[in-house]
Amino acid sequence: MSYIRFENLCKNYDQKAVLKDINLEIEKGTLATLLGPSGCGKSTLLRCLAGLETVTSGKVFLDGKDITDVNPKDRGIGMVFQQYSLFPNMTVEQNIAFGLKIKKTDKKVIQEKVNDIIGIVGLKEQARQYPSQLSGGQQQRAALARAIVTEPKVLLLDEPLSAIAALLRHSLQIEIRRIQQELGITAIFVTHDQDEAMVMSDVIHLMYQGHMEQSGRPIELYTKPATKFVASFIGHYNLLDAPVMKKICGADISSESIAFRPELIHVSTEPVEDPDSYMIPGEIAFSLPHGNILRYAVLCGDTQIDVDALFGTEAPYCRSDRIFLSIRKDDCIYL
Incomplete structure (x- = not known):
């Protein structure tokens, strides 16, 4: 039985449908990511679960109970926002203890819980510092600690790393994932960054224009996109329509379009005769480094195809070099 369930959930603002008949299940103890472009409805869905938005129709269930109309404070949900919202006049310890004090938890229990969580998030040396004395990453960890110290049923993270510099962001991704797994928290993470989703998630739910486009493990979405949108959003697929394939290499494909990585x-530099592959002639337009990858932009007629090669595997091709691309048919996805 699923731990979180959205049943036929719809959300309208005036006459605009933001969420369209969402049916989604999330298992206990997993980190599920709501991924998608800006405006697709992922943050709205999160806020409906938290009770910060009323639903237009449909139901929200948590641990077998209908919480659609339950007061937000009674749902047992912790939330971390993009803005950390730490109290500036409180130390890290005091910020983390705040939720427990509101619940009138025993002072000794509060101190024990705060000490434990400060150790888990690695802020022992900053326990008595104020938010203004912390780095962005430390503030984020303090906000995370404050959300999980009350032992919520679900932890919601709404693009919490979008304002963090790239290098620190990567380390925080790993830290959040470690803490989530260590504590066995059920978490929902919202992001528009597909790389972040791939690194952090047990399951990705990709949203588009208010509905669920595809759900699955990261590797499933990457290797088996179900629609053209998924192929264009996850990974970096070359996506060509059937008439284009016919034009650039004479291949007749039975599907509407074809995708390949x-x-x-x-x-x-010479054509390779292989009945199990598509052979496409082209010309190097330019190349760009992407980490340890060199990405070639290859013009095949009027169509650009991107090709990735590892640095150092062979001498790089130069602009205007005439080449041949070979793509195995079994490596293609037909959409």
Whole structure:
């Protein structure tokens, strides 16, 4: 039985439908990510679960109970926002203890819980410092500690790392994932960053224009996109319509379009005869480094195809070099 369930959930603002008949289940102890472009409805869905937005129709269930109309404070849900919202006049310890004090928890229990969680998030040395004395990453960890010290049934994280610099953001992704797994928390993470979703998630729910486009483990969405939108949003697929494939290499495909990943393309200076592959002639337009990858933009007629190669595997091709691309048919996805 699912731990969190959205049943036929709809949310309208005036006459605009923001969430359209959402049916979604999330298992206990997992980190599920709501992924999608800005305006797709992912934060609205999170707020409906938290009770910060009323639903237009449908139901929200948590641990087998209908919480659709339950007061937000009675749902047992912790939330971390993009803005950390730490109290500036309180130390880290005091910020973390705040929720427990509101619940009138025994002072000794509060101190024990605060000490434990400060250790888990690695803020022992900053326990008596104020938010203004903390780095952005430390503030984020303090906000996370404050949300989980009350032992919520569900932890919601609404793009909590979007304002963090890239290097620190990566380390915080790992830290949040470690803490979630260590404590066995059921968490829902909202992001528009597909790389972040791939790193952190047990399951990704990809949203588009107010509905669920595809759900699955990160590797499933990456290797088996179900629609053209998923292929264009997850990973970096080359996505070509059937008439384009016919034009650039003479191939007739039975599907509407075809998708293939840049790293699966073989490049050669001479055509390779292989009935199990598509052979496409092209010309190097330019190349750009992406970490340890060199990405070539190859013009095949009027169509650009991206090709990824590892640095150092072979001499790089130069602008205007005539080449041949070979893509195995089994490596293609037909949409």
